Amino acid sequence: MTETTGPSQPKPDRALQAAERISRVMDGMYLDPLLGLVAPWVGDVFSAGLGLYPLWLAWRRGAPKALLARMLLNLSVDLVGGAVPVVGDVWDFFFRAHSRNLALLRARSAGGQVAASPRDRLVVIGAAAVFLLALAVPIGLVVLAVSALRR
Numbered sequence: 001m002t003e004t005t006g007p008s009q010p011k012p013d014r015a016l017q018a019a020e021r022i023s024r025v026m027d028g029m030y031l032d033p034l035l036g037l038v039a040p041w042v043g044d045v046f047s048a049g050l051g052l053y054p055l056w057l058a059w060r061r062g063a064p065k066a067l068l069a070r071m072l073l074n075l076s077v078d079l080v081g082g083a084v085p086v087v088g089d090v091w092d093f094f095f096r097a098h099s100r101n102l103a104l105l106r107a108r109s110a111g112g113q114v115a116a117s118p119r120d121r122l123v124v125i126g127a128a129a130v131f132l133l134a135l136a137v138p139i140g141l142v143v144l145a146v147s148a149l150r151r
Contacts, residue, residue, distance in 0.1 A: 013109075015057050016057070016105070016106075016109060018053065019053060019054040019057055019102055019105055020102060022050050022051070022053060022054065022098055022102075023054075023098040023099050023101070023102040026047060026050060026051070026098040027096040027097075027098045027099040028099075030093065031047075032047045032078070032082070032092045032096075032097075032098065033082070033089040033090070033091075033092035033093050034089075035047055036082045036088060036089045036092055037086070037089040040085050040138075040141075041083055041138035041139070041141045041142045041145075042138070042142060043082075044078075044079055044082040044083055044088070044138045045079070045135065045138050045139060045142075047078070047079075047082070047092075047098075048075050048078065048079045048131075048134075048135060050098075051074075051075045051078070051097060051098055051101060052075070054071065054098070054101045054102060054105050055068060055071045055072060055075070055101065057105060058071060058104070058105050058108055061108065061109070063105075063108045065121060065123060065124040066123055066124075067104055067108055068124055068127070069123040069124045069126070069127035070104060070127075071101045071104055071105075072124075072127035072128060072130070072131045073127050073130060073131075074097040074100045074101050074104075075097050075101070075131060075134075076127070076130045076131045076133075076134035077095065077097065077134075078091075078092065078095050078097035079131075079134040079135060079137070079138065080134045080137060081095060082138075083134075083137050083138045083141065
């Protein structure tokens, strides 16, 4: 998506370009599964943290709550799947949450405003709860691993 500064001078959408770079690096260059393999759980949490940028961008642009919930669920599924050592890293090669969310963001940027229903608020709250639970799993595993190493 581009913003226009004059009648014929389109200005690139730098925020969308940043989201595209995140997707390209994390999914296209396979940094997401590599981070999970090199730094189990910590890499998955870092990847999910980066994945919040396109979600924030969609929210700032007035995306419907249901779309935000889908983006949160994609990150949650990626986070929980990636938390399983080795198998989760293979999962990250195929699920590609960053690319999925970029596609949702692009579709939102290309389309017009979609009216949200009152039930969308419940969907967003549920998706946020699932994301926080998914985030707690690898963090809890890191805490357990560190405490086991201290003994």
